[in-house]
Amino acid sequence: MATQTPQYYELYRGSTIGEHLIDTIDELINQSRIEPQLAMKILNNFDKTIADVLGEKVKTRLTFKGHLETYRFCDDVWTFLVKDVKFKTENSTEFHADKVKIVSCNAKRPGEPENK
Amino acid sequence: MSKSQVPEVYAKVINDVCEASRVDFEEGGVDLQALEMLRQGWQRKLSSTRMYDFPWDPKPESVGKSDAAPVMSNAKPVPQPLPSNGTINTPSSSASTPGPQIKHEAQQYATQPPLQAKYAPQYTNQPMAAEHRAAMLLKQNYGERAGSQIAQLQSGQQRVPTPSNAQPQPQQPYIKQEDIKQEEYRPTYNASVPVKSSQTDGAGDARAEYDAEIARRRAVIAKHREASDRLIRDHVLASQKSMEGGGLLMPLNAHTSAVSLFPQIHESQAGSSLSRAQGDAAGDEDEDEDAINSDLDDPDDLDDHENEEENVSNVMLCTYDKVQRVKNKWKCTLKDGVLKVNDQDWVFHKGQGEFEW
Numbered sequence: 305m306a307t308q309t310p311q312y313y314e315l316y317r318g319s320t321i322g323e324h325l326i327d328t329i330d331e332l333i334n335q336s337r338i339e340p341q342l343a344m345k346i347l348n349n350f351d352k353t354i355a356d357v358l359g360e361k362v363k364t365r366l367t368f369k370g371h372l373e374t375y376r377f378c379d380d381v382w383t384f385l386v387k388d389v390k391f392k393t394e395n396s397t398e399f400h401a402d403k404v405k406i407v408s409c410n411a412k413r414p415g416e417p418e419n420k
Numbered sequence: 421m422s423k424s425q426v427p428e429v430y431a432k433v434i435n436d437v438c439e440a441s442r443v444d445f446e447e448g449g450v451d452l453q454a455l456e457m458l459r460q461g462w463q464r465k466l467s468s469t470r471m472y473d474f475p476w477d478p479k480p481e482s483v484g485k486s487d488a489a490p491v492m493s494n495a496k497p498v499p500q501p502l503p504s505n506g507t508i509n510t511p512s513s514s515a516s517t518p519g520p521q522i523k524h525e526a527q528q529y530a531t532q533p534p535l536q537a538k539y540a541p542q543y544t545n546q547p548m549a550a551e552h553r554a555a556m557l558l559k560q561n562y563g564e565r566a567g568s569q570i571a572q573l574q575s576g577q578q579r580v581p582t583p584s585n586a587q588p589q590p591q592q593p594y595i596k597q598e599d600i601k602q603e604e605y606r607p608t609y610n611a612s613v614p615v616k617s618s619q620t621d622g623a624g625d626a627r628a629e630y631d632a633e634i635a636r637r638r639a640v641i642a643k644h645r646e647a648s649d650r651l652i653r654d655h656v657l658a659s660q661k662s663m664e665g666g667g668l669l670m671p672l673n674a675h676t677s678a679v680s681l682f683p684q685i686h687e688s689q690a691g692s693s694l695s696r697a698q699g700d701a702a703g704d705e706d707e708d709e710d711a712i713n714s715d716l717d718d719p720d721d722l723d724d725h726e727n728e729e730e731n732v733s734n735v736m737l738c739t740y741d742k743v744q745r746v747k748n749k750w751k752c753t754l755k756d757g758v759l760k761v762n763d764q765d766w767v768f769h770k771g772q773g774e775f776e777w
Binding site for chain 1: 651
């Protein structure tokens with residue numbers, strides 16, 4: 305930990321909030337307001353921030369069941385394509401999706417101690 | 421519960437990212453105004469999804485209240501100009517016309533903000549009040565003569581409802597226009613030279629050359645503009661692709677860049693091989709003799725299956741603690757997830773998924 309700073313996944317850049325950040329940054333670069341190098345720093349900040357916020361601020365649980373169509377495990381990343389998924393939150397709100405793609409990275413990040 | 425947490429979480433992410441990036445902006449010598457634009461642009465984009473009422477969005481009730489206030493403050497001063505006008509001429513006629521006029525304006529503003537407020541709520545009310553005070557002052561000092569000024573002031577205000585946001589954007593097209601103008605001016609001087617030197621056929625050539633040059637430059641600008649529009653997005657997509665095993669796991673039809681490159685290579689290779697082995701291979705241009713030609717790698721078969729994965733708009737991004745399988749039953753323990761289902765975002769700290777294959 306002391307020698308290697310934990311790395312953060314760029315995974316969440318594909319989320320709604322991440323995509324809107326990228327679009328906004330692209331606009332600013334297009335207007336010559338910021339440099340691409342700065343944009344990369346902002347995105348790195350985003351990677352760290354969203355991982356921290358999701359880990360610390362969010363306390364909710366979600367359970368879901370479905371029919372697994374495709375699974376794949378490569379480079380420590382699981383990808384599932386699940387069909388006919390029923391979600392249930394802890395306050396028993398339920399919702400349904402015909403198809404959901406799940407992309408999941410290892411919770412133990414490279415460079416992170418094992419104790420988590 | 422998790423649904424209502426989303427606005428809060430997003431607000432915190434935006435805030436924290438902006439705070440963390442402040443140092444990078446300062447170190448890079450970039451105006452902090454750009455950071456503010458980043459924040460506002462980002463918030464505006466999220467608001468436009470209409471998923472939730474985000475904390476930065478104006479609350480419907482508060483908008484109503486803040487609108488009521490200007491109406492009151494504007495309505496009261498209306499009688500004030502009456503005496504000053506009244507001393508000049510017919511007090512009743514001159515006073516009665518501006519009175520309702522201003523009241524009408526005030527009502528107009530009261531109805532307008534809810535529309536504009538979506539974009540920059542904090543800025544809409546104040547400048548409006550300021551404009552009104554300015555209008556009042558003009559009326560007080562100059563009476564009816566100020567009517568055109570006030571109209572100008574008010575129409576100007578309507579055109580620029582969000583000064584902070586709208587200001588920087590017009591700059592871009594403005595500069596662009598100048599560029600084009602410069603380009604247009606330069607060649608007109610060139611064109612005038614041949615005329616002076618009495619070349620009867622030269623002018624047309626210069627004009628055509630100039631047109632071609634302009635067309636070329638515009639094409640270059642258009643091309644690069646498109647490219648720079650997607651600079652960072654492309655970069656992110658590329659890095660995401662590399663995360664998925666260097667793109668090896670992408671469906672064949674998703675390899676757009678690779679596919680677009682291949683035909684050229686393929687054609688050139690095919691051309692050369694054809695020229696070499698023309699004698700006996702005239703009939704089977706399309707057939708690759710080395711291909712296994714099994715039904716299994718028939719691209720039509722892949723299409724419907726692979727397309728399914730690409731077109732999924734419901735995506736869950738998370739980390740996993742454990743993924744277990746017993747026969748065809750899968751159990752996943754997931755963490756820190758963001759989920760988009762049916763255009764609605766959800767977040768969770770822990771997720772438990774059970775699937776059967």
